[in-house]
Amino acid sequence: MAGNASNDPARAYPGDRPSATILLDDVSPATFGALIAFHEHRTFANPVLMGINPFxxxxxxxxxxxxxxxxxxxxxxxxxxxxxxxxxxxx
CATH class of the missing domain: 1.20.5 (Single alpha-helices involved in coiled-coils or other helix-helix interfaces)
Known part of the structure; x- marks a missing residue:
């Protein structure tokens, strides 16, 4: 959350980026599959919308x-x- 300054812009990050916590009572095949699909979507779509290169x-x-x-x-x-x-x- 603190961020890190760097002379190399590719290695600098501002910190204070949003994050999410997912709590599950039970991990079934269905919830696990949904969690993977959710994570894949968040890994690409959210960063692109926020101007972050997810790769x-x-x-x-x-x-x-x-x-x-x-x-x-x-x-x-x-x-x-x-x-x-x-x-x-x-x-």
């Missing part, structure tokens, strides 16, 4: 780096995310 390799690298930080426990989340993790029993 930006630097963005993919950023996502991988963030995921690695989360795995190591080196990341602090915002209060709403912390509350969701706590409610899910993973916080």
């Amino acid at each position: 930006d390799q630097f963005g993919v690298e950023l996502g991988k780096n963030i995921a690695r930080q989360i795995e190591k426990g080196d990341t602090r989340f915002d209060p709403p995310t912390e509350a969701l993790l706590e409610a899910a029993g993973t916080g």
Whole structure:
């Protein structure tokens, strides 16, 4: 959410971008298929409408780096995310 400045415009990002959290009570084949279809649509349509290149390799690298930080426990989340993790029993 904080963003990152860079001299390379392809590696700079403003932060504070919208995100979504999906909570499911049950994962059935139907809900899983719907979730995949929803994600595929969000991966392309929403970013295009927001002027974001959804196939930006630097963005993919950023996502991988963030995921690695989360795995190591080196990341602090915002209060709403912390509350969701706590409610899910993973916080």
